[in-house]
Amino acid sequence: MAERKPIESWLTDMDGVLIHEGTPIPGADAFIKRLRESGKPFLVLTNNSIYTPRDLQARLSRMGLDVPVDNIWTSALATAKFLDDQRPGGTAYVIGEAGLTTALHDIGYVLTDHEPDYVVLGETRTYSFEAMTKAVRLINGGARFICTNPDETGPSTEGPLPATGAVAALITKATGKKPYFAGKPNPLMMRTGLNAIGAHSETSAMIGDRMDTDVLAGLEAGMQTFLVLTGLTTVEDTEQFPYRPTRTVDSIADLVDLV
Structure with a gap:
């Protein structure tokens, strides 16, 4: 195996890596502090498109994690960047929250x-059933189908919730049209994020808690990958996949000394 280059920039997932159900994971504060002191480019990524980077910055700050707005990259921002490249100044019917609508407004899209x-x-x-019905009719009428991320479930204090991927499957079943997913594991989200901080995949690393999104996205973007066991994945789970992370660690605390 070719010798890997030193890691000069870091991308890390948020939920399951830095925080879990509203509380910081031990070591997350030390990792972010070390990153900021090092001056190395970094991004905190999330497939969740509900919140704007400013919302997330405030949320993380309340938990003692000091992450600047410019160091937060969401699937909503990746989706907006994709649409701005594909069809500048276009129009869209949106099912989503402020994180997504704000990102699209910021690129000049009309909703x-x-x-x-x-x-x-x-x-x-x-x-809502009404919004999904309207989406189905618009797609059948010729609108192209875009989805921020393929996650089928999301976490909550009460247990898993149906997420974007599950609703996308419903719309696909009704229209016969599959969406283009802009978020992880699409390496596009990683590449646009790396471009945003002036980083290169050969000298970058991705930290995540999911094999099917975080590790796969990092792998396909050409980065080193670190799997943490503080989220959804166990060591036993990793054996189900045909690919491997560069390294598996217990938590983000084990990576502080690598920065």
């Missing part, structure tokens, strides 16, 4: 249900 260029599906805790 409409009248012959939109795209139907964009994101995360929300209030999926």
Whole structure:
């Protein structure tokens, strides 16, 4: 195996790596502090499109994690960047929250249900049958189907919730049209994130708690990958996948000395 280059920039997932159900994971504060002191480029990534980076910055700050707004990259931002590259100044019918609608407004998109260029599906805790029906009709009428992320379930204090991928499957079943997913594991989200901080995949690492999104996205983007066991994945789970992380560790605390 070719010798790996030193890690000069870091990308890390948020839920399951830095925080878990609203509380910081031990070692997360030390890791972020070490990153900021090192001056190395870094991004905190999330497939959740509900919140804006400013919302997330405030949320993390309340937990003692000092992450600047410019160091937060969401699937909503990745989706907006993709649409801005594909069809600048376009129109979209959006199912989602402020994180997604704000990202699309910021690139000059008009949000409409009248012959939109795209139907964009994101995360929300209030999926409505009326909105899904409208999405189905617009896609059948010619709108292109875009989805922020493929996660089928999301965490809550009461247990798993249906997430964007599950709702996308419903719309696909009704239309016969599969969406384009902009978020992890699409390496596009990683590459646009790396470009945003001026980093290169050969000298970057991705930290995550999921094999099917975080590790796969990092692998396909050409980065080193670190799997932490503080989220959804166990050591036994990793054996089900045909690919491996570069390294598996108990938690983010085990990576502080690598920064």
